[in-house]
Amino acid sequence: MAKQERWASRVGLVLAMAGNAVGLGNFLRFPAQAAANGGGAFLIPYIVALILLGLPLIWVEWSMGRFGGQHGHHSTPGIFDTLGNRRAWWKYLGVFGLFTNLLVAAYYLYIESWTISYSINALIGGFTGPQFDGPEGIGRVFDFYSKLTGEDPRAHQSVFAISPWGLGVFLLCIIINISILSRGLAKGIELVSKIGMPLLIVFAAILAVRGLMIDPKTDAAAVASPFVGLNFVWEPKFESLKNPSVWLAAAGQIFFTLSIGMGSIHCYASYLREQDDVALTGTSAAWTNQFCEVVLGGTILIPIAVAYLGLADVQQRSGFSLGFFVFPTLFNKWGAFAPVAGFLWFGLLFFAAITSSLAMGQPIMAFLQQEYGLSRPRSAVAFGALLLPLALPVAMFTQRSFFDEFDYWVGTFSLVVFALIESILFAWVFGMERGWAEIRKGAELRVPGFFYYVIKYITPLFLILILIGYAFQPRGTVSEVNRETGQVVTRDDGWSAYFEAWTNGKPAPAWDWSPDGMIGKLLYRDLQAPPDETPEAKSYREGLVVMRTIDRLVMVGAFTFFCILVRKAWVRRRAEGRA
């Protein structure tokens, strides 16, 4: 029998786990979320969510993984089966830990492939020169993106979006991931993390320092100090704390930044031994992620963008739009350093992405190795073979179909469902006494006693609230008269409009499902026909409805496929006397 795979060192494991958590969202999503949700005050609910939700779930997932590993399981179907006292259906709920990783990898690797193209193009001077100045320059970056993806985000016209170049780089990216995964835990994933994470931090630090050195007095292109941007991110707006949407946004950010609810943490932790510490190692990985997000992520995107574009322009753009469409033109103002700066930016995004995408492959490979006896290289190829039928539609159809659907249903919704299931399993089925003993076993960091109650009561409750918040999200349309212009302006306030009504007695808006919530998504709320729809737009919209229906069938099919694989695996286990 093959010897058990292990991590080579604790620091390597922490960097691999931190690499799993540090992703594109640390640099693109966090600063935009903080700025839009109360600035510095956003960090209050953010840290509360880290304590009540993030750290407890980190310890739960690490402990579950190590416990499962002691019973010979490295993926969540087996780990859930062991913790659930071998009741038949827990292993099927554990399928979420395979399903989410495969489907998230299908679109995440696509974005990762863009960072490869962008970083190489930046390094060879492809974003440098006077033609990349101003709005026309941004237009040229849009053109680059359109060539890469086969789709122009400024004008969606077709459900097809095929770019041979983009597809080629995407396939290359998948091959790079498979070849690293096939080298094993220590020589593949851990080695890449040991190289990638320090480089990511160095790249980010260089950009942050250079960005903060922008001086409008000496830099003719700058319209403001980068500290105006930093102020925009950090100035506390305490009134925002009364807004429940801000608390929901902070909890969501903590949840997604730590890569909780994926099954990848369980898998990585399952290669630990019984007496190996999980408390200190897990906490170290979590705080490394927070360092990359709060200190580095909050200091690059918004300050540099505000310095060159001004606050008003930046407020209208998303983090993704700033990062991929605007930033290459801003680096262009840094003279000879511009190609290097572009390479550093997209290089750090690449390292952030690849250390996460590797963590998505490992649980599926571990399952195939363990249950179907595949060798490591064969399981890596099998992962690629499973990935390809899902990844190709992501790259060949408009991002408003497979890409967006996978991102919402799998990359957002399923994670919360999975985390809720695992928190109930750990605290209430496995039992909090045993669970607490698992967290403290071999611990080199004393987890305070009040977390016993947090894990048992507060974390599941918190997750239920997040799930309700996302699932039943209302549009909450509020109309207000602009005092300066006298015009009636409408905006979507989500849950806030109803909380205002319930707590302050204000009139509640008529109930309507938000297109960003579960019910609104199911009802295709964002694909409602506008009154002045052109025949071309109608054809595109109807095509999208068909595509999204197919996407959902694919997702149900993928989940069912994994359930069948798990069932067959357990039939084999019983036949071989291993069950």
Next chain:
Amino acid sequence: MTQGAWIFMLSVWTVVIGMTGFCFYKLLTSKRQLNNGDEPND
């Protein structure tokens, strides 16, 4: 930057950098390592 922004940013940075530094200090100075000296097998 306003005083409030500076206070918030530096306070949060202190907590985050302090916690990260503390965890890595404990990790790097710990005598316990993984695997009890076994070679990793890939």
